[in-house]
Amino acid sequence: MEARATDDSLIFARSASRLSSVTRSIISFAGGDRRFVVGGMILVLYILVALMGPGISPYDLNVPELDIRMQAPSWAHWLGTDRIGRDVLTRIIAGSRVSLEVAAGAVIMALILGAPLGALGSYAGGTADSLVQRIMEGIMAFPSLVLALALVALAGPSVIMLWFAIAFSSIPRYARLVRSGILTQKEQEYVDAARAMGQSPMRILVRQILPHIMAPISVQLTLDFARAITVEASLSYLGLGLSVPYISWGTMIRDAQDFLEVAPWLAIFPGLTLAGVILAFTLVGDALRDRMDPRMRRSLSRRLA
Amino acid sequence: MLMRYAAMRLMQLIPMVLVVTMVVFFVMMIVPGDPVMVMLGAVDGAPVSREVYDAMRLQLGLDQPLIVQYFHWLLNVLQGDLGISITYRTPALEVIFQRMIPTLYLMVGGTLIAVIIAVPAGVLAAIHNSTKWDHLATGFVVLGISVPTFWLGLIAILIFAVYLGWLPSIGYTPPQEDFVDFLKHIALPLSVVALNIAATVLRFQRQDFLEQMHQDYVRTARAKGLSETLVLWKHVLRNSLMTTFTVVGLQVAYLSGLITIVESVFNYPGIGYLLLNSIRTRDFIVVQGVVLFMAFLVIIVNLMVDVLYTVLDPRIRYS
Numbered sequence: 001m002e003a004r005a006t007d008d009s010l011i012f013a014r015s016a017s018r019l020s021s022v023t024r025s026i027i028s029f030a031g032g033d034r035r036f037v038v039g040g041m042i043l044v045l046y047i048l049v050a051l052m053g054p055g056i057s058p059y060d061l062n063v064p065e066l067d068i069r070m071q072a073p074s075w076a077h078w079l080g081t082d083r084i085g086r087d088v089l090t091r092i093i094a095g096s097r098v099s100l101e102v103a104a105g106a107v108i109m110a111l112i113l114g115a116p117l118g119a120l121g122s123y124a125g126g127t128a129d130s131l132v133q134r135i136m137e138g139i140m141a142f143p144s145l146v147l148a149l150a151l152v153a154l155a156g157p158s159v160i161m162l163w164f165a166i167a168f169s170s171i172p173r174y175a176r177l178v179r180s181g182i183l184t185q186k187e188q189e190y191v192d193a194a195r196a197m198g199q200s201p202m203r204i205l206v207r208q209i210l211p212h213i214m215a216p217i218s219v220q221l222t223l224d225f226a227r228a229i230t231v232e233a234s235l236s237y238l239g240l241g242l243s244v245p246y247i248s249w250g251t252m253i254r255d256a257q258d259f260l261e262v263a264p265w266l267a268i269f270p271g272l273t274l275a276g277v278i279l280a281f282t283l284v285g286d287a288l289r290d291r292m293d294p295r296m297r298r299s300l301s302r303r304l305a
Numbered sequence: 306m307l308m309r310y311a312a313m314r315l316m317q318l319i320p321m322v323l324v325v326t327m328v329v330f331f332v333m334m335i336v337p338g339d340p341v342m343v344m345l346g347a348v349d350g351a352p353v354s355r356e357v358y359d360a361m362r363l364q365l366g367l368d369q370p371l372i373v374q375y376f377h378w379l380l381n382v383l384q385g386d387l388g389i390s391i392t393y394r395t396p397a398l399e400v401i402f403q404r405m406i407p408t409l410y411l412m413v414g415g416t417l418i419a420v421i422i423a424v425p426a427g428v429l430a431a432i433h434n435s436t437k438w439d440h441l442a443t444g445f446v447v448l449g450i451s452v453p454t455f456w457l458g459l460i461a462i463l464i465f466a467v468y469l470g471w472l473p474s475i476g477y478t479p480p481q482e483d484f485v486d487f488l489k490h491i492a493l494p495l496s497v498v499a500l501n502i503a504a505t506v507l508r509f510q511r512q513d514f515l516e517q518m519h520q521d522y523v524r525t526a527r528a529k530g531l532s533e534t535l536v537l538w539k540h541v542l543r544n545s546l547m548t549t550f551t552v553v554g555l556q557v558a559y560l561s562g563l564i565t566i567v568e569s570v571f572n573y574p575g576i577g578y579l580l581l582n583s584i585r586t587r588d589f590i591v592v593q594g595v596v597l598f599m600a601f602l603v604i605i606v607n608l609m610v611d612v613l614y615t616v617l618d619p620r621i622r623y624s
Contacts, residue, residue, distance in 0.1 A: 138324025141607065143599045145562025146580070147328070150596050153584040155335050230453055234566055237455045238581060253456060260459065261467050271456035279451035286447075 033291065039283030046277050049093055050100040059087035061094050061247070070263045080265040082255070088266065092273050095249045098242060099277070102159065103228035106166035107221050113167065114174025115217075119205060121175065122182040129179075136172035144169030148231055152240045159242065166231045170224050177220055181213030219289045226281035233274050249274045311612050318604060325600045326382060330375050333593055341367065344589055345391060364388065387594035392586050397594035401576055407477055408575030410491060411564050415498030416553060423503040424549060427510025428542060434515060442507060449504025454563060458497050458570035465493060475572035494571040501563055502556060506549060513548040517541045547618055554610030561599040 054061065059077075065085035073080045079088040117136070121129040148165035155161050182205070185191060194204045235241045236250025249270040256266035341362045345353055362368070366377045381387075387397035430442035466474035472493055478486040517523065518541055526536045565577030572578070576595055583591035 134320040135324050138321045138328070141321055141325055141558065141600060141603050142328065143558045143561040143596075143603060145559075146565060146596055146599050147332075149562075149565065149580070149584070150592060151332060151335075153592065154332060154589070226451070233453055234455060237453075238566070238569055240584070250455075253459065257459060260463055264463055264467075267456070267459050267463070271453065271459070274456065275452045278453070279447065282447060282451050 033287040035283040036287035039280040039287065042276060042280035043284060046096060046280065047100065050096040053094060053097050057087075057090040057093050059090045061090055062086065062245075070259065070266075072263075073265055079269045080263065082252075082266055083259060083263070088252075088269055091247055091252060092249065092270055094247045095252060095270065096273075096277075098246050098248045099229050099232055099274075102162050102166070102232045102242075103225055105159065105163040106228040106232075107170070107224045109163045110167035110170035110224065111174050111217070111221065114171040115178045117171070118175035118178030119182060122179040122186070123201065123205075132175065136175050139169060140172045142169060145231060145234060148235060149238065149240060152235055157235075157240060157242050162232065162235070162242065165235075166228050170227070173220055173224070174217070177216055178213065181216065182209055185209045185212055215292055219285060219292060222281055222285035222288060226278045226285065229274070229278055229281070307612070307616065310615060314608055314611055318608060321604060322601075325604065326379050326597070327375065329593060329597050329600070330378060332596075333589065334371075344388075382597060387597065388590040390583075390588055390591045390594075392583070392588040392591070397590050398598075400579065400591055401594055401598050404574060404576045404579045407479075407573060408564055408568070408577065411494060411498050411567065411573070411575060412557075412560055414491075414495050416502055416556070416560070418495065418499035419502035419506050420549070420553060422499070423506035424510050424546070426503075427507045427549075428514050428537070428545075430507070430511045431514035431518065432537060439511075442511065446504045446508045446511075449500060450508075454497060454501055454566045455570050457500070458493070458567060461493050461497060462570075477572075477574050490573075494567045494573050497567050497570075498560075498563060502553075502560070505556060505559075506552060509552045510545065510549050513545040514541060517545045520544075547614070550617070551610060551614065554606055557606040558603045561602065 049056065063086070065081070068077070068081050068085045070083055071077060071081045071085075077087050077089070079092065081087055082091070117132050121132040147169065151165040151168070152161055186209075191204060191208060194208050199208075232241065233248065233250035233253075236248035237254045238250075239254060241248050241250055252270040253267050253274075256263070256270070259266055341358055342353065345357065345361055366374045369377065385398055387401075389395065390397045390400050393400050426442055426445075430439045433439055462474045465472045472489055474493075477490050480487040518537070522544075523536060523541060526540050527533075531540075561577070564575060565580060567573065568575045568577035569581050576598065580592060580595040583589075583595065
């Protein structure tokens with residue numbers, strides 16, 4: 001981490017000082033990248049569909065129509081119908097909201113829990129810093145999916161529990177990112193200037209330093225989003241996700257498993273949707289990361305761990 | 306020197322082990338309801354005899370303060386006592402060991418196949434940077450990371466078991482019973498694990514090889530007049546294999562989640578399947594045992610990678 005300090009400060013310094021302009025610079029930054037354009041378009045579609053939900057669904061979500069059970073894709077039902085005659089497309093649209101809600105909550109929670117720990121470590125230094133570091137190493141040693149699975153199985157699935165279970169193993173990534181970011185920024189002249197002007201450490205941290213380290217954090221958020229969606233779907237597939245009335249793509253695939261021979265579309269379409277959304281987040285995250293720092297590629301090994 | 310380094314690394318593991326065990330211990334505390342009844346798997350109000358209840362209460366040490374309970378429990382765990390499984394009525398560790406062999410086939414076999422495919426593929430992608438071959442390899446990596454494992458498994462079943470009928474879709478046969486049948490059963494789950502790991506290994510192999518190719522020693526080797534093949538496949542590969550080695554070591558944590566999903570898809574009787582089954586039957590002693598077992602496996606493999614690293618790379622100081 002320390003060896004990369006100078007590279008990091010360059011990147012941090014390059015991005016603008018306000019959050020909105022960071023967003024703008026990210027877009028102009030990666031605008032020419034095909035991965036960013038394609039992935040971004042899928043993401044916009046995904047978020048729009050998740051937000052509009054039932055408003056754009058062709059059919060009613062839960063009303064069974066037993067006389068059209070397990071029909072193959074047709075003009076009336078583009079992606080077919082399930083074992084009690086419900087429209088698959090309608091259910092995929094409904095599932096997008098659960099996946100967005102769980103994944104967004106999980107990455108935000110990881111950031112909220114991890115960032116202050118990293119800030120604490122870098123500001124306090126000494127024993128507190130090494131204690132936080134050791135705890136973070138302990139968490140990183142954990143098989144994240146297995147831990148999430150155990151947490152949800154024991155506490156029972158709820159939206160908040162899922163957020164925490166998925167966020168838990170990401171906490172060290174944000175703690176480390178914020179820690180190394182602050183350590184490099186602390187030495188910058190603008191921090192000295194703010195301190196000379198009599199600004200409190202808290203104010204310097206939030207108003208001066210935080211905007212400078214938003215760029216690498218936003219890359220991590222994007223990549224973690226892909227991971228959170230995968231974990232949510234995996235937990236649901238294993239029967240440990242949110243139960244009715246929530247509809248998860250993972251649960252749809254789980255239910256489809258028994259009808260693989262007679263109705264493969266029940267498994268194929270939710271899976272394709274899932275893979276497409278994860279792919280989009282990965283593409284956008286990769287594109288942003290490559291633009292900002294080719295060396296950050298290394299952090300990817302732990303993304304899925 | 307090496308022994309001292311290994312001993313030092315072992316000491317550094319202590320905080321990590323404490324964190325990991327504390328997490329597992331306190332996770333078990335969040336289960337709603339009477340912990341004794343929960344550990345007995347009797348949350349649904351099933352009748353439990355007084356003796357059984359008291360025995361479990363004593364085993365859990367519930368009359369003690371929480372921190373005493375933790376260290377009491379930790380002491381037992383470090384001695385290999387994970388408690389008695391409610392379902393199997395045998396020590397949890399025994400149950401886990403019985404299921405370990407099929408899982409090891411998947412973990413070790415999958416990783417080996419992944420390395421055999423991904424290392425040459427990553428090197429080729431790096432040498433032929435930005436060509437069709439490179440794009441193909443990169444595409445494989447992105448897909449391998451994006452396609453959810455459980456879905457890939459189902460699609461594999463759909464193609465190779467349902468449509469083509471070449472392989473059985475689920476189950477397991479021990480190799481000593483019928484080796485051909487063993488291969489048939491393990492082919493699909495093993496391929497899914499291998500493809501998944503291969504994507505990550507390929508990504509890092511390619512990346513590191515690209516970086517190594519611009520190092521000074523490569524220029525020196527070329528200046529000496531060595532052939533390009535020798536420079537790339539001997540000098541560069543040897544150095545970049547170190548990265549691959551680390552990446553593979555770091556995959557163990559991920560691998561244990563991966564095999565849990567794969568074993569579930571293919572009804573493959575390893576420890577991941579055991580974990581899910583124990584969750585279903587609310588055998589929390591085994592759930593706790595498997596989670597701990599996997600966490601310790603990760604810590605041990607990481608330690609081994611660390612120590613081996615110093616053996617393989619003399620530049621690393623023992624400090």
